[in-house]
Amino acid sequence: MANLNRRLAVIGLGKLGGLLAEAFVARDLIHPDQIQATVRHASRAEALDQKHPFSVHTDNLAAVSKADIVLLAVKPQMMEDVCREIQSEVRPGKLVISILAGVTTESIERIFTNGVSVVRAMPNTPCSVGCGMTVLCRGLSAAEEDVALVARLFDTVGRTLVMDERHMDAVTGLSASGPAFIYVILESLAEAGVKMGLPRDVATLLAAQTTKGAAEQVLASGAHPALLKDEVTTPAGCTIDGLLELEEGKLRVTLIKAVVKAGQRARELGSKD
Numbered sequence: 001m002a003n004l005n006r007r008l009a010v011i012g013l014g015k016l017g018g019l020l021a022e023a024f025v026a027r028d029l030i031h032p033d034q035i036q037a038t039v040r041h042a043s044r045a046e047a048l049d050q051k052h053p054f055s056v057h058t059d060n061l062a063a064v065s066k067a068d069i070v071l072l073a074v075k076p077q078m079m080e081d082v083c084r085e086i087q088s089e090v091r092p093g094k095l096v097i098s099i100l101a102g103v104t105t106e107s108i109e110r111i112f113t114n115g116v117s118v119v120r121a122m123p124n125t126p127c128s129v130g131c132g133m134t135v136l137c138r139g140l141s142a143a144e145e146d147v148a149l150v151a152r153l154f155d156t157v158g159r160t161l162v163m164d165e166r167h168m169d170a171v172t173g174l175s176a177s178g179p180a181f182i183y184v185i186l187e188s189l190a191e192a193g194v195k196m197g198l199p200r201d202v203a204t205l206l207a208a209q210t211t212k213g214a215a216e217q218v219l220a221s222g223a224h225p226a227l228l229k230d231e232v233t234t235p236a237g238c239t240i241d242g243l244l245e246l247e248e249g250k251l252r253v254t255l256i257k258a259v260v261k262a263g264q265r266a267r268e269l270g271s272k273d
């Protein structure tokens with residue numbers, strides 16, 4: 001993968017900021033010397049600075065002043081304070097990428113006021129293993145090339161899709177929160193294996209590989225999941241008995257409601273800015 005030859009500031013080297021910076025470095029997209037990352041607490045900055053090949057400190061303005069790309073990765077509630085703090089160094093020509101749930105490009109542009117390019121990205125934690133899903137949308141002043149550059153970054157850690165911003169809260173509920181929902185399903189499948197006498201490590205492997213295989217089949221075939229489900233379901237066989245239990249336990253409606261709630265919460269977080 002060719003180096004982007006851009007300097008990156010990661011403002012908020014938490015879970016997502018951290019795994020993205022690590023992934024960009026691991027894939028040779030950005031050299032560690034070209035990254036400056038920040039956190040709020042000095043003690044944490046010190047520990048992270050020891051751990052990472054790039055510099056980690058608490059000076060947001062200094063990090064942004066040296067960067068071509070600014071990745072905003074703090075909590076949505078911190079957006080306003082952090083943007084005001086770095087405002088003087090976010091000059092036109094720099095590119096701001098925000099991964100903040102619920103925060104619109106317009107609310108960020110409103111603070112910077114100088115027509116700086118803002119691209120909103122909604123990634124998920126499987127980016128850490130190169131199997132992420134990221135949806136992008138662009139702010140008013142961002143050009144197609146800015147979106148293409150951000151897509152190049154996120155393409156290295158999974159799939160990337162560009163969508164209209166009005167879909168971003170739904171995206172947040174589905175693919176950004178989604179891994180947590182899948183982990184609960186996966187953990188439950190493994191527990192079932194344990195209940196039936198399988199060793200836990202075997203049960204977890206079976207559950208994870210089955211989840212991965214089913215997902216790969218959907219992606220590879222493009223088939224409706226219901227058709228693939230029918231292929232597993234032999235008349236009067238075992239699977240239909242299990243499916244009836246799922247229907248009785250209202251798994252479908254529960255998952256639908258979980259995604260809708262997570263999306264609504266994203267909207268709520270954004271509206272507080």
Ligand SMILES: NC(=O)c1ccc[n+]([C@@H]2O[C@H](COP(=O)([O-])OP(=O)(O)OC[C@H]3O[C@@H](n4cnc5c(N)ncnc54)[C@H](OP(=O)(O)O)[C@@H]3O)[C@@H](O)[C@H]2O)c1
Nearest residue numbers: 012013014015016039040041073074075076099100101176
């Ligand atoms: N987690 C996910 O799966 C996911 C998925 C998609 C998008 N997102 C979005 O990603 C963002 C970060 O989420 P996260 O889960 O990574 O949260 P997190 O682990 O809590 O990370 C937030 C980071 O921001 C730092 N921070 C707080 N105030 C700061 C300031 N004033 N200046 C510089 N750094 C500051 C914190 O530093 P300290 O540690 O010193 O407090 C922490 O390292 C959120 O906006 C979220 O909506 C998350």
